[in-house]
Amino acid sequence: MGETTAERAPAKREGRRGRRRRPRWKIALAVAAVLAAGGVATAAALRSGGDGGGGRAAGLPPGTAKVARETLSDTQTEDGRLGYGPTMTATNQTRGTITWLPESGDQITRGHRLYEVDGDPVVLMYGSKPSYRPLRIGTEGSDVERFEKNLSALGYGGFTVDDEYTSGTAEAVQEWQDDIGAPETGTVDVGRVAFADGPVRVETVAAHPGEPAAPGKKVLDYTGTTQAVTVELDTADQRLAKKGARVEVTLPEGAPVAAKIDEVTTVIEPGAQGEEPTTKVEVTIWLASAKAKKAAARFALASADVEFTAGQRENVLTVPVSALVALREGGFGVEVVKGAASSYVPVETGMFAGGKVEVSGPGIAEGTLVGVPK
Numbered sequence: 335m336g337e338t339t340a341e342r343a344p345a346k347r348e349g350r351r352g353r354r355r356r357p358r359w360k361i362a363l364a365v366a367a368v369l370a371a372g373g374v375a376t377a378a379a380l381r382s383g384g385d386g387g388g389g390r391a392a393g394l395p396p397g398t399a400k401v402a403r404e405t406l407s408d409t410q411t412e413d414g415r416l417g418y419g420p421t422m423t424a425t426n427q428t429r430g431t432i433t434w435l436p437e438s439g440d441q442i443t444r445g446h447r448l449y450e451v452d453g454d455p456v457v458l459m460y461g462s463k464p465s466y467r468p469l470r471i472g473t474e475g476s477d478v479e480r481f482e483k484n485l486s487a488l489g490y491g492g493f494t495v496d497d498e499y500t501s502g503t504a505e506a507v508q509e510w511q512d513d514i515g516a517p518e519t520g521t522v523d524v525g526r527v528a529f530a531d532g533p534v535r536v537e538t539v540a541a542h543p544g545e546p547a548a549p550g551k552k553v554l555d556y557t558g559t560t561q562a563v564t565v566e567l568d569t570a571d572q573r574l575a576k577k578g579a580r581v582e583v584t585l586p587e588g589a590p591v592a593a594k595i596d597e598v599t600t601v602i603e604p605g606a607q608g609e610e611p612t613t614k615v616e617v618t619i620w621l622a623s624a625k626a627k628k629a630a631a632r633f634a635l636a637s638a639d640v641e642f643t644a645g646q647r648e649n650v651l652t653v654p655v656s657a658l659v660a661l662r663e664g665g666f667g668v669e670v671v672k673g674a675a676s677s678y679v680p681v682e683t684g685m686f687a688g689g690k691v692e693v694s695g696p697g698i699a700e701g702t703l704v705g706v707p708k
Contacts, residue, residue: 395705398671402652403700406687408645410574414565416585416636418557419618420597421537424448426456426551427465428525432541440536441559445488447514448528449554451547454516459484461529469522473499480529481522485510525549533559560620561630563593563638566601567615574642575615582641583619583626585633590641591626593619645685652690657704658683669705670697676705 426432434450442448447455461480467473469481474497482495482503490510493502504520511518516526534556541553563583567575575598582590597618605611619640621630630636658666659678667680684692 394671394674394676395669396708397706398703399654399657399706401693401698401700401702401704402690403649404652404690405646405648406650406652406685406690406692407643408685408687409641409643410571411639411641412565412567412571412574414563414583414617414619414638414640416561416563416621416630416633416638418535418537418559419562419564419620421555421557422530422534423555424528424530424553426451426525426547426553427549428456428523428547429549430547432543432545432547432553435539435541435543435554436536438536438538441533442536443533444484445514448534449541451525454526455514456526456528457514458534459527459529460487460532462531464529465522465524465527468524469499469503470520471499471501471504478503481527530556531558535559558620560622561627561633562596562621563619563640565617565619565640567617569613569615572615573644575617576644580643581619583621583629584639584641585629586636586638588629591621591623591629593621593623593626596620647685647692650684650692651694651698651700653693653704654706655686655689655691657706658691668693668698671703671705 428451430452432449432451433453434447436442436449442458444458444460446458448458449456459481461484463477463480465477465481467477469478476497478499479495479497482493482499485493485503485506486495488510490506492506493500507522508518508520511520535558537555537557539554541547541551545551547553575595577595577598579595581593581595583593584590595617597616599616599618601614601616603612603614617640621627653668657668658681659669661667661678661680665680666683667678669676670679679695679697681693681695681698684694686692
């Protein structure tokens with residue numbers, strides 16, 4: 335077989351993975367300047383000397399395409415599931431008997447009972463940390479301020495929202511306890527307030543009225559009340575999972591809505607017996623905008639398509655990936671066609687997206703004709 339000086343670089347086909355994935359752009363490049371003996375090559379012969387330029391010894395390429403100026407986006411579409419985001423657990427902190435529980439699907443806001451122990455409510459408040467000690471006159475700390483913020487938001491006053499529990503706080507607490515039907519002690523005992531990041535939706539109830547309410551007992555699981563789409567990515571696609579990055583979510587029979595990535599976590603899924611665990615990247619996208627909420631409102635659970643954009647290059651010169659040739663001296667080039675002649679011109683490559691590749695180099699301009707396969 336004769337020596338070849340350049341060959342077209344075919345796009346590599348990605349293998350399908352275990353779960354259904356639908357990447358919009360399947361972009362990779364396989365190149366070889368010289369194939370092993372016995373291999374098959376289709377090569378366009380360069381001028382003797384292999385300097386990356388010069389006229390063709392034979393005819394023109396079978397097809398041509400124009401160098402275009404455009405914006406390239408590295409996008410990929412993945413399957414997601416619509417729900418209410420991560421599930422959290424409400425754990426009891428006091429002793430007694432469970433006397434009331436909500437139902438699955440109930441939504442509970444600040445100041446309302448999450449469940450009851452001994453006939454007294456365990457009240458939902460907003461905060462990122464749980465209560466861990468009684469709050470009474472003289473107690474100081476960030477937990478005091480967190481509770482006072484909630485008390486103030488519920489309309490109670492007569493105290494300053496700070497990190498000190500004063501007699502004014504105690505008087506406001508007594509008024510609050512009277513309103514919710516709890517003993518008016520002026521002290522907030524551990525287990526009488528449950529903190530969550532915001533309003534909650536009861537997912538499942540794990541206890542029954544009449545059961546003992548020992549500390550540490552799981553009472554219920556809950557989620558937020560805003561719907562979210564969750565996507566599991568393979569670790570190879572971690573570049574897509576950037577907190578704050580924009581995405582497009584498409585629900586069944588709906589138009590795409592803009593959203594952003596809110597949470598990115600690593601999840602280790604245990605393997606079957608004798609198999610290694612699998613690491614996944616879990617992406618949570620809260621549908622918080624009015625348009626997104628409206629699109630999701632008629633679904634409790636549903637599948638969704640999520641289009642990720644990992645990168646974007648604006649106002650760049652592009653050619654079809656199939657226009658690239660591998661040069662004997664290394665690197666890539668394109669076959670520039672001018673009239674009845676053509677020559678190979680070295681190029682620098684940038685982003686690959688949508689079957690196109692960003693190129694630059696001397697003699698490469700918008701509108702330039704380059705050779706491509708039929």
